[in-house]
Amino acid sequence: xxxxxxxxxxxxxxxxxxxxxxxxxxxxxxxxxxxxxxxxxxxxxxxxxxxxxxxxxxxxxxxxxxxxxxxxxxxxxxxxxxxxxxxxxxxxxxxxxxxxxxxxxxxxxxxxxxxxxxxxxxxxxxxxxxxxxxxxxxxxxxxxxxxxxxxxxxxxxxxxxxxxxxxxxxxxxxxxxxxxxxxxxxxxxxxxxxxxxxxxxxxxxxxxxxxxxxxxxxxxxxxxxxxxxxxxxxxxxxxxxxxxxxxxxxxxxxxxxxxxxxxxxxxxxxxxxxxxxxxxxxxxxxxxxxxxxxxxxxxxxxxxxxxxxxxxxxxxxxxxxxxxxxxxxxxxxxxxxxxxxxxxxxxxxxxxxxxxxxxxxxxxxxxxxxxxxxxxxxxxxxxxxxxxxxxxxxx
Numbered sequence: 525x526x527x528x529x530x531x532x533x534x535x536x537x538x539x540x541x542x543x544x545x546x547x548x549x550x551x552x553x554x555x556x557x558x559x560x561x562x563x564x565x566x567x568x569x570x571x572x573x574x575x576x577x578x579x580x581x582x583x584x585x586x587x588x589x590x591x592x593x594x595x596x597x598x599x600x601x602x603x604x605x606x607x608x609x610x611x612x613x614x615x616x617x618x619x620x621x622x623x624x625x626x627x628x629x630x631x632x633x634x635x636x637x638x639x640x641x642x643x644x645x646x647x648x649x650x651x652x653x654x655x656x657x658x659x660x661x662x663x664x665x666x667x668x669x670x671x672x673x674x675x676x677x678x679x680x681x682x683x684x685x686x687x688x689x690x691x692x693x694x695x696x697x698x699x700x701x702x703x704x705x706x707x708x709x710x711x712x713x714x715x716x717x718x719x720x721x722x723x724x725x726x727x728x729x730x731x732x733x734x735x736x737x738x739x740x741x742x743x744x745x746x747x748x749x750x751x752x753x754x755x756x757x758x759x760x761x762x763x764x765x766x767x768x769x770x771x772x773x774x775x776x777x778x779x780x781x782x783x784x785x786x787x788x789x790x791x792x793x794x795x796x797x798x799x800x801x802x803x804x805x806x807x808x809x810x811x812x813x814x815x816x817x818x819x820x821x822x823x824x825x826x827x828x829x830x831x832x833x834x835x836x837x838x839x840x841x842x843x844x845x846x847x848x849x850x851x852x853x854x855x856x857x858x859x860x861x862x863x864x865x866x867x868x869x870x871x872x873x874x875x876x877x878x879x880x881x882x883x884x885x886x887x888x889x890x891x892x893x894x895x896x897x898x899x900x901x902x903x904x905x906x907x908x909x910x911x912x913x914x915x916x917x918x919x
Contacts, residue, residue: 562615562623569608572601572633573914575688577885577907579875596906601632603887603914604686604858604869606639608651614658621659628652630890639891650700666705672720672741673774673791674699674889676756680776680789682821682834685889688910689854689873691819691838693886694902695791700890701739702726714748737761750780770795770813787821787836794843814843826857833857840883840902850883850902851876856912866917875908885910 578595601607610628617623628651630639638647654667674697678685685692685699706720720741741758756774774791795813821836835855842848856871875883886892886905 562613564611564613567610567612567919569605569916569918570633571603571605571607571914571916572599573603573869573912574598575600575603575887575914576911577688577905577909579885579908599634601634602630602639602686602891603688603912604916605684605918606630606651606686606888606890607633610652617657619659621657623655624658624663624665625655626652652700660710662710663708664705665708668700668702669704669706669720671697671699671701672718672743673697673756673758673772676743676754676774676776677789679752679754680778680787680821681819682785682787682823682836683854683856683871686887687854687856687869687871687873688885688887688912689834689836689852689856689871690887690889691789691817691836691852692889693892693905694838694840694850694852694875694883695815695817696793696813696902697889698726703728715744715746717742717744719743750782750785752776752778768795784822784824787819787823789819790817792816815849816841816843829860831857831859842878842881846880847878848880848882849878850881852883865919866915868913868915870913871911873910877908884908887912 574597576595576597608628608630610626612624612626614622614624627649629649630647630651631637632639639650650668652667652669654665654669656663656665658664674685674692677692677695677697681691683689683691701720701722703724704720704722706718709717718741720739720743722737722739724737726737737760739758739760741756743754743756745755746753754774754776756772756776758772758774760770760772761768771794772791773793775789777788779786793813793815817838817840819836819838821834823832823834825832833855834857836853838852838854840850852873852875854871854873856869858867858869860867873885875885877883882901882903884903884905885907886902887910892901892904
């Protein structure tokens with residue numbers, strides 16, 4: 525098995541961040557080539573299970589009609605973790621420099637189809653596709669990379685970015701960034717940072733760069749002992765009839781006491797004018813681009829290290845006059861069958877919407893994201909009560 529570590533790659537309303545020192549992937553993998561020519565590995569995750577959702581309240585009747593009425597049960601893929609197949613490699617160059625790359629594709633095991641396609645249906649290596657150089661001064665990568673804000677959310681949410689209980693599906697996350705370049709610093713006694721920029725956040729650059737979403741991000745992180753801290757500062761600029769800006773501030777914290785781990789997350793998103801951001805595709809959900817959100821959670825090992833329980837409470841607070849807030853609680857657990865590579869899981873969650881709230885249960889926030897062809901709305905799921913049970917295997 526290959527156990528290289530994934531470099532924190534990008535940022536964002538929308539880029540990448542994990543804060544490690546060397547790129548590749550946290551998953552295991554089969555090393556196909558390992559020698560003077562370099563290393564090439566293949567890895568993946570297969571995840572699927574039963575998903576049950578129901579409920580209709582808040583603004584659902586006005587926003588989506590009968591779509592949210594009634595009970596819906598399904599066998600589906602990517603509940604706890606998105607199913608994927610990836611390739612990663614590196615090659616030592618001279619003077620301590622390493623060349624690296626990673627390509628990662630998403631798919632559904634229930635029907636064999638590709639996932640995370642864009643608005644035109646393109647979907648090959650939409651999870652990751654980047655190339656870069658790494659050395660003693662840090663790592664530089666460019667390509668399509670993970671979203672920083674989304675990665676920070678996944679790091680501090682006890683449910684990660686999956687299951688019916690995740691918080692990211694409430695917060696209008698972008699999960700990947702196109703046309704991005706990112707620098708990841710070395711670690712200095714637990715302190716590291718990421719700086720990133722994209723010339724067009726979603727899709728290719730346009731003539732005159734009109735309408736291109738240009739994002740910069742700076743993400744310092746500290747990790748030592750049981751303590752993890754992350755700050756995420758980002759600004760998205762949309763060049764339309766005028767310059768419009770989306771300002772993002774995120775903070776995450778966690779402390780592992782041993783018997784229990786506490787998780788915390790807070791974010792603030794403000795925009796001066798949403799209409800020209802992403803060509804107005806967020807217009808219906810403008811309140812969600814002016815909000816604060818926070819999460820408190822915990823996780824704890826049980827049965828020794830054989831299983832883990834987790835719980836969280838999330839609030840999305842609308843800062844406009846539309847009264848589009850929502851709150852969500854979730855509880856669940858995992859049982860490990862083979863190390864950490866194979867496990868079963870079960871989770872339950874409930875959303876309470878305010879008068880015009882549109883939050884819904886979506887176990888895979890990436891599938892509702894604008895960068896994956898979705899609407900970028902918390903109404904991209906189904907219902908307000910959810911239950912899941914499934915199995916996940918990584919290789």
